[in-house]
Amino acid sequence: MTQVQSEYDRAAEAYNAENESNLQNAYYERPATLALAGEVAGRRVLDAGCGAGPLFAALRERGAVVSGIDVSPGMLELARRRLGAGADLRVADLADPLQFADDTFDDVIASLVLHYLKDWGPTLTEFRRVLKPGGRLIVSVNHPTAEYSIARLSGHRPDYFETYASPAEWQVGDHTINVTFWNRPLHAMTDAFTAAGFRISVLSEPQPAPEAREMFPDDFFLLSTAPSFLFFVLEAA
Template sequence: MKEKVMQAYEKLAGDYERHVDKQSGHNAYYERPAMIELLPGDMSQMTVLDAGCAAGWYTEHMLQQGARVTAIDLSPAMVEACKRRVGDQATVLTCDLTEALPFEFETFDLIVSSLTLHYIDDWAPTFREFERVLKPGGTLIFSVHHPFMDFQHFNRPDYFAHELLSEVWNKQESGPVEVTFYRRPMQEIINATSSRFGIKQIVEPQPSPVYKDHPEAREWYGKWYDRLMANPHFLIVKAEKSS
């Protein structure tokens, strides 16, 4: 499974670097505005881990808010894309979130993980490491596929199953790429998180109306706005390590 994920994102890295920010409405107008609502506006002096940085959009955003950012990703091609984006402003490393992280205890004030954890089968080791490297009182914010969205989209027979799914994404540069990920019920997401952290907020995002009249966004809003206003596609969790 790990090899499948890495191979897919090695192929997708060029699309993420050059096209996702403006051409993927699910990222630009849906997931990112909802995540940003949960992030501190002023991140001066904060140490932040971008866990699953892809081509570095969140890394760059948090740098602009004054944070000291370490960005990690399983895909070497994504790591290189992130480095091209932020230069030497952040530490960017190839890391596997299913293994021990190369950081000292209580290093970070905040961990942000955008649309990454659904590629991991067992969250227990990952959350154990997140807890270890977070400072007391530190915050974890992550987004994943909404479990009911995958249940409906793939017409699955058992909502409560923890299962491996795949679909083909056809992107501008990569062409068709098979992307594989795990679906799990809401209770598993909540229980895995609360086993290590105190849950502060659950968000089932709706599209931000802010960009609705932007010329580059009109096509996406016309296709997706009403649907996503009634049917969540992603789930966001904000949690906190005990002090």
């Protein structure tokens, strides 16, 4: 994930500033993930792909004992400023083995990170290994139908049933972020979860937070009628 690391290191400050208050993250993905996590007081949680730490902070405020990993040292530096020197934050690539013992966590939360990986198998196997039996993996990813529609609008017709690379570009402040997402059909996601030893307990397509309706009227309508992300709660079998 070296491309991801370099892009987020370069734009860390600008990305974090936008992530704090935009519709997609602050009023859609993060509230939905926290709602799925529910009561976390006393639970040991791994925030896998923690970025600058907004989800880590919210989980800690709710009483969870949180560890955070991210591929970007620049983003983790911002997380340390937010969370304090005592926060358990580590540089890690999700494509590599995790530096945690077996059965360490009650929950692993992978918020908008799996779609950067072509092969989910090794990463999901590691998530299963570090989870306690009966622990939860909470995942948010790009919605497969949303990505398929965007690709078609760009002038080509991909095969929905294939796993394919999709270059993505967006403007954050003065920076243009360029990364590659790996889009896959729903059945490929569920097959990967099952193969790694998970059972699906929740599949969710939530609405944005209600207070965002007046703040982002146009985008709120689009997001409330065509979801950008897909959410899962998975149980370690």
